[in-house]
Amino acid sequence: MSTAEETIGGDAEPWAEVTPDAARRLLVAAVEAFAERGYHATTTRDIASRAGMSPAALYIHYKTKEELLHRISRLGHEKAVAILRTAARSEGSAAERLAEAVRSFVRWHAGRRTTARIVQYELDALGPEARSEIVALRRQCDAEVRGIIEDGVRSGEFDVLDVQGTTLAVLSLCIDVARWFNVNGPRTPDEVGALYADLVLRMVGAAEK
Numbered sequence: 001m002s003t004a005e006e007t008i009g010g011d012a013e014p015w016a017e018v019t020p021d022a023a024r025r026l027l028v029a030a031v032e033a034f035a036e037r038g039y040h041a042t043t044t045r046d047i048a049s050r051a052g053m054s055p056a057a058l059y060i061h062y063k064t065k066e067e068l069l070h071r072i073s074r075l076g077h078e079k080a081v082a083i084l085r086t087a088a089r090s091e092g093s094a095a096e097r098l099a100e101a102v103r104s105f106v107r108w109h110a111g112r113r114t115t116a117r118i119v120q121y122e123l124d125a126l127g128p129e130a131r132s133e134i135v136a137l138r139r140q141c142d143a144e145v146r147g148i149i150e151d152g153v154r155s156g157e158f159d160v161l162d163v164q165g166t167t168l169a170v171l172s173l174c175i176d177v178a179r180w181f182n183v184n185g186p187r188t189p190d191e192v193g194a195l196y197a198d199l200v201l202r203m204v205g206a207a208e209k
Helices: 021-037 044-050 055-061 065-088 094-111 113-121 128-155 163-175 189-203
Strands: none
Touching: 021 044, 021 055, 021 065, 021 113, 044 055, 044 065, 065 094, 065 113, 065 128, 094 113, 094 128, 094 163, 094 189, 128 163, 163 189
């Protein structure tokens, strides 16, 4: 499945916010090239060729290869924050909100695994300013999940001794799905999401309550 065919939680146009069309085509081509060759081995010529454009046309929309990576990473992390924030601020118990956060976050990392791999594993290729922006978005992801766990501890739903460490474990578990998920494997993104939600509730001691 190509990046263009992947979906974010059923979104028909996952890169709809990227305009004009040429800029969107270049971004999709960059994701595919970075996933296949790695960021450092990919050239601007590789990206332009995949998009059916000339290298000169690429520079009209993106000044550098790093600018492309930065935009991909920023959009991906903004989506991640939105997914987790929606779950964290929804109605329901802490257990229900944590389960939904995990389900939706895992679905995104499975359904958009090519994009998610770039978003999650190419951070060190960014320069200091761009990297700082992405790290701030990651901290927002951490804060949303940590907030749910803290709510569960306060209400007595969860039995967690180390909230920060557990938050890291939950996020790491979800993110790693992008590394191994196979569209031809035995489970769908929804099924993996449901499995991981159950595992996480057991992790925080909610399943036995």
